[in-house]
Amino acid sequence: MKTTILPLAALGIALAVPGHAAAKSGDVQFKLLGTLVAPDGKITSVKKDLIGLPAGTQTKADDNVVPTVAIEYFLTDAISVETIAGVTQHDVDGRGALAGAGLVSNAKIVPATLTLKYHFGKDGGIQPYVGAGPSYYIFIDEKPGATAVALGATRQKMNDKVGAALQAGIDVPINDKGLALSVDVKRYFLRTTAHWYAGPTEVLTTRHKLDPWVISAGAAFRF
Template identity: 30%
Template sequence: MTKKFALSSALVAATLAFSGLAQAQQAGTWLFRVGAMSIIPQVSSGDLSAPSVPGVKIDVDSSTTLAGGISYMLTDNWSLDVPLAIPPKHKIKGDGAISGSGEIGTTRVVPATMFLQYRFLEAQSTWRPYLGAGLTYARFYGEKGNGTLTAITDPGGSTTLSIKSEFAPTVQAGMTYSLTPQVYLDGWVGKTFLKVRSTLSTGQHIDTKLDPVIVGLSVGYRY
């Protein structure tokens, strides 16, 4: 009797585990994840407008932050995804004619994005690659210029800067890997085609293509 009970229990457990895996990413499933995200700007800077020394440009450092996201399976293959992150802080550096000046300011950004994703293979597959396309609203805030920026643009003054928030398209490619019927790993790489204008309190401005590459790695839970 004991052996029969043990065998029956094992079969039930196996059936439940398989059932959970089969429903891993089926229609109606919520997927939650937490991990880290790096934003790596691919900067192409214009020149600072007059009055200015010719060839004054800027560069922007990469930043890594705590991140995650929420996905909802519309069907077994189509999903909506919203990445979430603590707003990263980016250092703005001098480039071009002022490439040796170092940091000239900082900014934080909220990269609010929604993706429509297509997930390949079956809902129960251990590996599921996916492609996504969406729209990002890059909201910049907390911009700060430092003494170096002031020395370059308005000696004796106190230069401040602001960066205009913009909408931009974003594409991504990623993959999930099931560790258990509920727990999975998620990794993705994306690119946002973003151009912004930074304006100084002196009236000068500079247009910059940021076009950041985004890399995310998370642990997730299915519900």
């Protein structure tokens, strides 16, 4: 029994930072993070097809790594609200019958997100949390990809869309001044519609599942 208790006690001491207090009601936490955004992007349905998509056509959005900022306000000692700021950019390429085809180029996305979070952990130790909330994906300056242009597309548009996000993460204190390391994982649930135009005529309309994984790591400072 003693051989079990002693390592556990040592682990608890190692995880605690002397003098580091857990968050309190009214605290604000600021995070500067590097973020991997890994969307799906596959077609779930075709609403309009005036160009004759080959059977088996599918799509995939590429991944991107971007800087993001998170700002969090503690409503109570354990409950907080958090929003993030950042812009991510993605291409959408063909799969299956259109493997390698460039369909969407440089679609910039602002993933406006607000989550309500619940924090676990003891005072002075690591602080795991879970959260959930709504998101609103804003698409900016998207363009038809090279293959779509070669087929006559002159314009491309993605619909802005409301979605939802689930969140889990951990803040690990570094010192007694509010500095911590933070790792955060979100899974978004989002559907959007893509439109391709040749001049004024809409020639292709497809529904897509984005559902990105958003994985972040960086520094947090609470004050």
